[in-house]
Amino acid sequence: MSEALELTRQLLRLPTVNPPGDEGSCIEPLAARLEAAGFACRRFDLAPGRPNLVARFGDPRRPALAFTGHLDTVPLGEAPWIRDPFAGEVADGRVHGRGSSDMKSGVAAIVTAACRHAAAGGSTPIEIVLTAAEETGLEGARQLAGIPQSLGRAAALVVAEPTGNLPAFGNRGTVWLEFTFEGKSAHASAPEQGVNALLGAAEAALRLAAFDGGGVRHPVLGRPSLTVSRMAAGSNFNSVPDRAVLGLDLRPLPDADLDALIGELAALAGPAARLREVVRCPGLWTDPAEPWLAAALEVVAEATGTAARQETVPFNTDAAFLTPAYGGVPTLILGPGELAQAHQTDEWCEVAKIDEAVEIYLGLMRRFR
Numbered sequence: 001m002s003e004a005l006e007l008t009r010q011l012l013r014l015p016t017v018n019p020p021g022d023e024g025s026c027i028e029p030l031a032a033r034l035e036a037a038g039f040a041c042r043r044f045d046l047a048p049g050r051p052n053l054v055a056r057f058g059d060p061r062r063p064a065l066a067f068t069g070h071l072d073t074v075p076l077g078e079a080p081w082i083r084d085p086f087a088g089e090v091a092d093g094r095v096h097g098r099g100s101s102d103m104k105s106g107v108a109a110i111v112t113a114a115c116r117h118a119a120a121g122g123s124t125p126i127e128i129v130l131t132a133a134e135e136t137g138l139e140g141a142r143q144l145a146g147i148p149q150s151l152g153r154a155a156a157l158v159v160a161e162p163t164g165n166l167p168a169f170g171n172r173g174t175v176w177l178e179f180t181f182e183g184k185s186a187h188a189s190a191p192e193q194g195v196n197a198l199l200g201a202a203e204a205a206l207r208l209a210a211f212d213g214g215g216v217r218h219p220v221l222g223r224p225s226l227t228v229s230r231m232a233a234g235s236n237f238n239s240v241p242d243r244a245v246l247g248l249d250l251r252p253l254p255d256a257d258l259d260a261l262i263g264e265l266a267a268l269a270g271p272a273a274r275l276r277e278v279v280r281c282p283g284l285w286t287d288p289a290e291p292w293l294a295a296a297l298e299v300v301a302e303a304t305g306t307a308a309r310q311e312t313v314p315f316n317t318d319a320a321f322l323t324p325a326y327g328g329v330p331t332l333i334l335g336p337g338e339l340a341q342a343h344q345t346d347e348w349c350e351v352a353k354i355d356e357a358v359e360i361y362l363g364l365m366r367r368f369r
């Protein structure tokens with residue numbers, strides 16, 4: 001059994017379901033392993049027992065190749081599991097458990113490759129960012145990005161989220177907005193004496209749903225999307241509702257001006273609507289012709305024997321905050337987990353892909369300029 005598989009299994013046996021997270025149970029043994037290999041480790045606590053870890057190897061003045069992964073997992077869901085989700089069972093060439101694909105296998109591959117690189121006297125500086133609370137809105141990465149000097153210098157970033165080891169380099173962002181409409185309550189037998197907040201929200205919902213984002217289109221990521229996803233109003237049948245709340249989900253393109261876009265939507269919702277920004281996460285795109293990424297794609301093709309690409313992922317990653325914090329560095333999303341296994345009951349990861357990811361990451365470390 002390979003070192004990376006053993007480490008994946010060790011991490012799977014330490015539950016880090018978020019909430020509550022308890023990511024320290026996984027991050028501390030990883031920090032010990034990295035320190036023993038010569039990495040300098042710094043912790044930034046999101047909350048007690050929930051550290052983010054920044055581990056650095058090599059000359060701190062030279063820009064590093066950075067890797068990132070999160071240690072929290074989503075809950076198990078209501079459906080029963082066939083296997084113990086916290087045992088790290090291996091069967092039929094797969095390792096099973098919550099977080100096997102998303103993304104303890106990816107973290108294990110990063111740490112295994114980094115320790116081998118250090119042991120072999122590799123010259124490339126490496127920075128590893130292990131985060132807490134990714135699954136609840138990228139909280140750990142968001143916090144790190146806001147702390148001056150928490151991150152070192154880096155020239156490129158690899159995110160080990162599940163892609164089945166196929167390279168991806170873009171995703172749309174996520175913005176959640178909530179609009180609250182106030183009205184005036186009255187008996188439903190005399191609605192003219194009230195102001196119906198629900199009707200104001202309903203009209204705004206239709207205006208918002210018709211918003212086309214200015215017709216913009218990305219050649220690979222396609223069009224932005226907007227979904228009016230929530231509406232709540234009225235506590236009984238016989239009153240004019242005096243408050244209504246609308247929620248919407250926006251998937252902007254990476255180059256969108258989010259301030260301007262949110263301003264346009266607020267204008268569409270109307271002056272009576274009170275805006276609350278719930279999530280604001282920019283999209284991500286690196287041109288595959290960018291020199292580091294182009295070289296990285298060659299390394300991946302050599303290691304996997306295929307030039308197939310995932311290109312885009314349907315989710316946001318910690319790179320939404322880490323990539324800008326590193327100064328907009330080229331970013332590759334590639335990890336051994338299966339994209340389709342993320343957040344699933346009976347989640348698994350192919351054992352061979354974990355070892356393949358170690359080889360890919362080592363190749364990226366060796367070829368880094």
Ligand SMILES: [Zn+2]
Nearest residue numbers: 070102103161
């Ligand atoms: Zn993930």
